[in-house]
Amino acid sequence: MRDAGELRFFGASSNFNLVPNHSLKVASSVEARNRGITAAQQMPGFFEPSAELRDHLLSLFWRWQNSWQYLVPRESFVLDLYVNKSGRFCTPLLLTAMLALASRYSSRLELRTDPDDANTAGDIFAAQGKAMLQFEYDAPTTSTVQATALLGLFWASIDNEGLGFMYIGMASRMAMNLGLQSDCTSYASKGLVSEEDVEARNVAFWGVYVLDKLYCLGMGRPASIQEYNITTRKPKIQDRPISLLSEEQTSISQPWPTSHITENAMRTYLKTTGPDRRSDAMRCLLVCIKTLYEMNTNWDWANRSIRAIRSLAEQWGVDIWTEDLEDELGEENRRQFELYQRGCLPNGQMGEPNNETEQTYPAEVFDELFQAWTYDQNLTNMAFNFFDESSSIVE
DSSP: OOTTSOOOOOOTTOGGGGSOGGGSOOOOHHHHHHHHHHHHHTSTTOOOOOHHHHHHHHHHIIIIITTTSOOSOHHHHHHIIIIIOOSSSOOHHHHHHHHHHHGGGOOOGGGBSSTTOGGGBTHHHHHHHHHHHHHHTTSOOHHHHHHHHHHHHHHHHTTOHHHHHHHHHHHHHHHHHTTTTSOOHHHHHTTSSOHHHHHHHHHHHHHHHHHHHHHHHHHTOOOSOOGGGOOOOOOOOOOOOOTTSOHHHHHHTOOOOOTHHHHHHHHHHTSOOOSOHHHHHHHHHHHHHHHHHHHTTTOTHHHHHHHHHHHHHHHTTOOOOOHHHHHHSOHHHHHHHHHHHHHHSGGGOOOOTTSTTSOOOOHHHHHHHHHHHHHHHHHHHHHTOOSOTTSOOOO
16 A cells, blocks of 8 residues: 555465565655656746636536546545645646646637647646656556546547557556556455545546547557456446535536537437438538537547548538538637648648548548458458367367
């Protein structure tokens, strides 16, 4: 057990589980955390948000991020931030990572390193969090796991999926090092860890587990976490009343999205029915494109999806660029997509969808790519079939 009260995991094949805890050389989590804070504060342009800006971003985080990618136990974090101030559940690194990701949902210009580029929102927090992490992963805690996973999501939001994949991998390794995959209720019954710590560990592990699976499905890569290693329980996910907070602190810490989400879902999925299936499909496609444009100031990968849809629509001869759609798109969203296109085209050239600078591919190319992919999959399956079941082995 570390100085911050964190458990470490050693499996049955390791002789470390036979060695008394006091004889192990264990780095100090507290010292590593303090070194990381000092390094971040010495960065040029170090930015510490005001309490108002911090609470604005936290309210976005609870409402839009943590409600669907559950990594941080809200009640424990909020109580530690506003009341207890122990640094047990709310650490500077975790708070910085949360603010970085929440900045992607905000339109406030002070969160951008370039006021004209919405894709720079949160960059300053991410840089500071990265500096802290370089010291803190020497002696990680549960909050380090959560912060690393959130920074991985941040890199994905700016379309740097390679770095995001690496960060999710680091988070899963840290989780294994701390034994988050193992049931630790026996330690809680002995009083070594609290029930609140057990819940925080479960939330962190299963959050990283989901991200590991999502990333690997999206990238077509093998997962880091294997199910046969997991013995821990699922999180309880119970909204505990927080009576010690002020009314304002309680209001900004609510996890529930606003009602217009339900309204938009009903309009999208319930009011697009009709006799003409093609017309319905086009309506749904236009809603999807409009939504991607509205997201592209927060999530840069939305621009890649827009580009892919427009390219495929051109290949299939589908006209998706209607006057109604053009009128509904915001000027900032248009500009953000143009910035993305400039970065993708050679020599920084900019072109319209039908411009010659936009490289197009015949439909046969997509068919060939798919056939090559299916051939690779079959070849991979064959590679593990070392023996033909119909043949016999002669000794």
